[in-house]
Amino acid sequence: MARAKMLLVEDDAALAELLTWHFQREDFDVAQTPDGEEALILAQERTPDIVLLDWMVENLSGIEVCRRLRRMNETANVPIIMLTARGEEEDRVRGLETGADDYVTKPFSPRELIARVNAVLRRVRPALAGEMLTFGDLEMDTVAHKVRRAGGLVPLGPTEFRLLRHLLEHPGWVFSRERLLDSVWGQDSEIELRTVDVHIRRLRKAINAGGLPDIIRTVRSAGYSLDADAA
Structure with a gap:
């Protein structure tokens, strides 16, 4: 099975460490940063297969990072799942309208998030789901x-x-x-x-x-x- 490259953009150090551990255990190749501007640089240097993007990160908001990822040729079609403590419908809609493919509200279980990530990857990158x-x-x-x-x-x-x-x-x-x-x-x-x-x-x-x-x-x-x- 192909190894999926993940870009995790999360400024909560404890959560970032927890998610990195869980996804590495599932054989994901995880690059992590708490910084929105650095996330754009990392995405250009090595195109990820999927992006987990927190709504509130350092320097650039998650929404702005999402918007810019969609404008970059390298990441225009890369699936983006937004992570946020915001649960209001208006915020969810805003995230999806900006280009996010899915939306997970905190608190969530790592197991649920892994399932959501795999579901998105099966849809957009079949090579990552089988031989x-x-x-x-x-x-x-x-x-x-x-x-x-x-x-x-x-x-x-x-x-x-x-x-x-x-x-x-x-x-x-x-x-x-x-x-x-x-x-x-x-x-x-x-x-x-x-x-x-x-x-x-x-x-x-x-x-x-x-x-x-x-x-x-x-x-x-x-x-x-x-x-x-x-x-």
Whole structure:
């Protein structure tokens, strides 16, 4: 199972320590800060799979951190769960309207929060919930490194496999060539952007062999997406 990267933004030191311990025990890779401004820097340096964000943190409010995370390309689609002592409906609505995916009111049990986090991750990052990724008639076994389309084995090179895995982990999301380059080749890669196009063409040829519908959508001036409507 893939290890999920969590960014925990909480200025209550005791609670932050407790949550870090519980989520590390569940095999999460936890980065923690009490500071809203530092949280934005950490999110840019290493894109998290999920953010736990307290409403009241140092320097920037949780609401403002949430708003800025949604504006950043790296974190625009990262799920955010807000933690707060505020229980009023108006505050909950404000948090959700700012871009939060879920809302947990203190006091809460770590067990409940873990369940809520896993539920969100299963919805948005299926690779973090199991070893088999599927999209329509396309299946990827991430452990055996095998891909099948309509029951037939699809031969893929290592780069095409990583590229397809990334798209399968985020079905429907549109990724620019720059984002794909960072995610599949790594941020320190000196590979040219057009290399992404070459590997997308190879991937298309492999998974569409035999006249199968093309499920990779090219979005003009934006990038690529795994989309059933592409065909």
